[in-house]
Amino acid sequence: MPKEQTEERTPILGTKGASGDATSVYKRRWYIVLVFSIGTFIQACAWNSWGPITASAEAVFGWHDSQIGMLANDANIGYMVTVLLFCYFMDVKGLRISTLICAVLLFVGAAIRCITMEPTVMTVCSPIASVLFGIGSTVLFAGPPKFSSVWFPPEQRTFATAIVSFANYFGNAMGFIIGPLMVSSPTTVCENSTHLNSTLELADIATTMPAINISNTSCVTVCVNKSDLIVEIRHLMYVHAGIAALFLVMVIVYFPDKPPKPPSNTASMERTEWLKGLRMLAKNSSFWLVVFASMISNGVLGQWVTVLYINLKTYGITQNQAGYMGFWQTLVGCTAGLVIAWFSDMFMRRMKLILLFLFLAATLATFWFTAICEKYIPFDITSLYTSCILIGVFINGGVPLFYEITCEASYPVAEGVTGGVMTLVNGIFGILFLFVMYIKDIGTNWMNWALLGSHLAALPLLALFTERYRRTDLDLTVAKRSSSVSGDVQVDR
Incomplete structure (x- = not known):
């Protein structure tokens, strides 16, 4: 047997389950996390291309605010139409081929935006690219629960999901920085x-x-610097295409469906058949309570932050200021997600309590932000920054927990199906939010109230949700039986 294959089959951590099947944890799981995270990073960064440079894009291509919003919506639509199909493909064909298809779509979407900066062509190519980004994000956005269950043991699943979630939000955050740093504001x-x-x-x-x-x-x-803006936007498109190409190459080189041996007993167990799983989810009231609680708020916030400049420019906020505000909100929020996920792994049965606290705090932070914009309290840029960042901490910080708690509530339905339905609901509310921008003369004041309303709607739903940890309970039960039989102690080497 070749040396490489021998190494591939050597477990880093091994035990015998009650049934006699070995479970192992492999160090290469961190490389798989890295590859998956690069994919979620570029997907989010490319998705958030135009919002942070709205003024520059409008000056170069002659677009309007509604067109900028629709580019984000095109990605949402592409995602929603195909997410369940890709979740089926992910469960039937495995992670490798599903991730490879998504990597190809992301690269093609990024590449076609590099063809030319001619306004007519870009007006056609950009929506097509957005749709490809949406389709290409299906596995990356819906797949973290599936990915973490396949590669990580129970005590690391939430943290692994949080890492991928962090990469997604970090990509979104870097969109607010990379764009304004590379593309200057129009000089008129x-x-x-x-x-x-x-x-x-x-x-x-x-x-x-x-x-x-x-x-x-x-x-x-x-606009007197239009020629400079054209060059700068082209270079930004090159950066996105380059990262997408790196992701594609890494997936081609090494990205297996699963490790040679599962990291937990439930990871090796057969999941419910896809259509049957959908029917089970449709009848699972606890699942829908937590899904609507999480995705109403996350769906609205995800689109609210991409049009932050459009929302705040009437208050004298510049494109760069809005960019940095969105960056810090998303970056601090996803960092909080890592900390909260690590904390919740130590207190695995307290996710609902943690989420209730986060949403209550998010409601207060959003009301503070809205009160500043509506001049109920004196307008202050520092307070605006602080309240905006806190919204990200409390909402984005809870995303990894929502992924895991929905998989617990829906087990034994496959994690890919659960994540797909969950993010589909997210996309629906995101699309509804952006479509409101097309209402004539509606302005922008409604955006902050919609965000506040989404948090308020989520609180009672979350309070009604009954916590169940079916998957974790099964893992712990089997592990205890295995330990009593073998007496082995698991050590990560």
């Missing part, structure tokens, strides 16, 4: 334009008088 000047309306000749008056010109002078706004 007002050029006077005189239009001759009419000439009045007084021919009937005996005294000779010159003709009187009645004219109108108007100001035409002209």
Whole structure:
């Protein structure tokens, strides 16, 4: 047997289950996390391409606010239409081929935006790219629970899910930084334009008088750095395409479906057949309570932050300020997710209590942000930054817990199906939020109230949810039986 194959089959950590089947944990799982995280990073970064550079994109391509919002919506639509199909594919064909297809779609989507910066072509190519990003994100966005259950033991599953979730939010956050750093704001000047309306000749008056010109002078706004913006946006598109190419190459080189031996007993157990699993989810009231509680709020917040500049420009917030605000909200929020996930792994049966606290705190932070914008309290940029960041801490910080608690509530339905349905609901609420922007003369004040309402709607749903840890209970039961029979102590080497 080749040396490489021998190493592949050598467990880092091994025990015998009650049934005699070995369970092992492999160090290469951290490489798999890295690859998956790079994919979620570039997917989120590319998805959030245009919102942080709205003013620049509008100056170069002649777009409007509604078109910027629709580019994010195109990705949502592509995701929603295909997510269940890809979840089926992921459960039937495995993680490798599913992830490879998504990597190809992400690269193609990023590459077609590099073809030309000609406005007419970009107006066509950008929506197509957004749809490809949406389809390419299906496994990356819905797959973390499946991925963590296949590669990680029970005591590391939530943390592994949190790492991938962190990469997703970090990509979204870097979209707020990379865009404004690489693409400068448009510089405009007002050029006077005189239009001759009419000439009045007084021919009937005996005294000779010159003709009187009645004219109108108007100001035409002209972008004087448009050529620089075109080059900068092209370079931004190159960066996205380069990272997408790296992800594709890494998946091709090494990304197996699963480890040679499962990390836990439940990881090796057969899951419910796909269609039967969907029917079971449809009848599972506890599952729907926690899904709607999490995805109403996360769906709205995910789109709210991508149009943050559009929301705040009426209050004098610049494109760069909105970018940094979105960056810090997302970065601090996803970092909080890692800490909260690590903490919840130590207290595995307290997820609901933790989530209730997070959502209550998020409601207060959102009300603070809304009160500042509505001038109920004095407008202060520091307070606006602080409240915006706290929203991200309390909502984004709870995402890994929601992934895990829904998989616990839906077990033995496959994690891919559960994650797909969960993120499908997320996309529905995100699309509804962005479609409101198309209502004529609706303005932007409604955005903050919609975000606040999503948190308030989630609280009673979460309070009604009954915690069940079917998957964890089974793992612990089998592990205890195995330990009593073999007396082995598991050590990570």
